[in-house]
Amino acid sequence: MGKKKKIFVLDTSVLLHDHQSITNFEHHDVAIPITVLEELDKFKIGNDTKNFSAREVIRFIDKLSGSHSLQDWIPLGNGHGKFKVILVSNPQGLDAETIYARGKNDHKIINSALHLKEKNAKTDVIMVTKDINLRIKAKALGIVAEDYETGKVALENIQPSSVCTVENVDSEQIRQIFTKGHIEENDILGTNKIANGYYILKNGKSSSLAVYNPHLDRIERIEKEFVYGIKPKNAEQAFALNALLNPDIKLVALQGVAGTGKTLLALASALEQHKKYHQIILARPIVPLSNKEIGFLPGDADDKIGPYMEPLWDNLKFIKSQFGENEKKRKAITELEENGKFVITPLAFIRGRSLSNIMFIVDEAQNLTPHEIKTIITRAGDNTKIVFTGDVNQIDTPYLDEHSNGLAYLMDRLRGQNLFAHVKLEKGERSELANLANDLL
Numbered sequence: 001m002g003k004k005k006k007i008f009v010l011d012t013s014v015l016l017h018d019h020q021s022i023t024n025f026e027h028h029d030v031a032i033p034i035t036v037l038e039e040l041d042k043f044k045i046g047n048d049t050k051n052f053s054a055r056e057v058i059r060f061i062d063k064l065s066g067s068h069s070l071q072d073w074i075p076l077g078n079g080h081g082k083f084k085v086i087l088v089s090n091p092q093g094l095d096a097e098t099i100y101a102r103g104k105n106d107h108k109i110i111n112s113a114l115h116l117k118e119k120n121a122k123t124d125v126i127m128v129t130k131d132i133n134l135r136i137k138a139k140a141l142g143i144v145a146e147d148y149e150t151g152k153v154a155l156e157n158i159q160p161s162s163v164c165t166v167e168n169v170d171s172e173q174i175r176q177i178f179t180k181g182h183i184e185e186n187d188i189l190g191t192n193k194i195a196n197g198y199y200i201l202k203n204g205k206s207s208s209l210a211v212y213n214p215h216l217d218r219i220e221r222i223e224k225e226f227v228y229g230i231k232p233k234n235a236e237q238a239f240a241l242n243a244l245l246n247p248d249i250k251l252v253a254l255q256g257v258a259g260t261g262k263t264l265l266a267l268a269s270a271l272e273q274h275k276k277y278h279q280i281i282l283a284r285p286i287v288p289l290s291n292k293e294i295g296f297l298p299g300d301a302d303d304k305i306g307p308y309m310e311p312l313w314d315n316l317k318f319i320k321s322q323f324g325e326n327e328k329k330r331k332a333i334t335e336l337e338e339n340g341k342f343v344i345t346p347l348a349f350i351r352g353r354s355l356s357n358i359m360f361i362v363d364e365a366q367n368l369t370p371h372e373i374k375t376i377i378t379r380a381g382d383n384t385k386i387v388f389t390g391d392v393n394q395i396d397t398p399y400l401d402e403h404s405n406g407l408a409y410l411m412d413r414l415r416g417q418n419l420f421a422h423v424k425l426e427k428g429e430r431s432e433l434a435n436l437a438n439d440l441l
Helices: 012-017 034-043 049-065 105-119 132-140 171-180 235-245 262-272 301-320 328-338 370-377 406-414 432-440
Strands: 006-010 029-033 082-086 124-128 144-146 163-166 182-184 198-203 206-213 218-221 251-256 279-284 342-346 358-362 385-390 420-425
Touching: 006 105, 012 034, 012 049, 029 034, 029 105, 034 049, 034 082, 034 105, 049 370, 082 105, 105 124, 105 132, 124 132, 132 144, 163 235, 171 182, 171 198, 171 206, 171 218, 198 235, 206 235, 235 251, 235 262, 235 420, 251 262, 251 406, 262 279, 262 301, 262 328, 262 358, 262 385, 279 301, 301 328, 301 342, 328 342, 370 385, 370 406, 385 406, 406 420
Parallel strands: 006 029, 006 124, 029 082, 124 144, 163 198, 251 385, 251 420, 279 342, 279 358, 358 385
Antiparallel strands: 182 218, 198 206, 206 218
16 A cells, blocks of 8 residues: 555544544544444434434444454455454553543543554554544543544635625726626636626726626626615625525525624525525524533423524514515515414424425524535425525534534535535624624624
8 A cells, every 4th residue: 555554543423423434544444442332322313413423323333244243353345444343441551541530431432542552553543533622632641633534624715705806807898797787708707717706897996796607608797686675785795695596596605704694684585585485494503502402401392492593583573674564575474484484493303304495594504514514405306495604613513613514515515516606794784893893802
């Protein structure tokens, strides 16, 4: 092979993040401590993605073992290394349970890696975990520990603005885009040309907001228009509404800090198009405080989920407030709610559904894993549009970061696809105080 073979020890967080992770270490060997199998057993029941991942990993190991003993190294095949389960968690030298505390699974996992390191002195043993604290504890005892890198996105691929300013555009071309509404692309955008890319075309003091239409190979003008009582306050919001209302764009990612209008714009555009779809669903993942399960909270199901859904209801109330009690559009919203055509729900409540004839908005998408994002998109049926909104710098789950979350992964992998558009909303529109906090605190 040329490259020195290594042994990677995976913890539970990696397997739940990506159920195919065991096969993602090229020709190197992969091991999991017996403690990880115990933890997978606890996660196997339920309808959440982590429960699905636990079941898939268990099935994979069962199939892999066949007539083998898991105490022996089993070939993974197809140019991969070997796999085994580490049974022993009592190393001869350093003992994590003596140094830290006894009975904790994290310390048993560290001990399994220490034992493997003692038995394979000439081989690099590397622990892989999404748990930052576990990595630090392992490193303190001399174990090389890393994050799981598969699916991670380079920072430069997610941070730049999705909006490009093109200077020195011919004044006649800008005049034509205003009079005709569009012009042929004819290399105006140069290397900046990208499917459904958004642009500010400039010539001196003249400028126009525009989008590149990949289907017709032309640049089309964008105007700031009211959408269900909401008018865009800046160029990025106008671009976002264009993506949300364009029937040729089936998948939209709206990125931006709190107060930039992501969810409000997505909701307003969905209501504007409610006759095109059988149902509008606005969902968000529930990330309990202190990472406790929602079952710890008092009350029935509605009481438990209410606080997490409140920001979504706030956006709906704001849109309603744009109309009087007897106005047609306000009554239309009420009818949609009463008839089940408009639903606000935790994301977990719709898992497993086929999404046909639906406009599906997923809020706080930065708290989803790449696998969860893929699972949602692959359920899209005919006449379905999916919108993901979020802020990649505001992660609320312990095992994701700005590089590994599903929203960043989506923007990186689908950039330039004809069915996809991404808009980064830069300017907060809540208040001067909110903008000050975002900029300086």
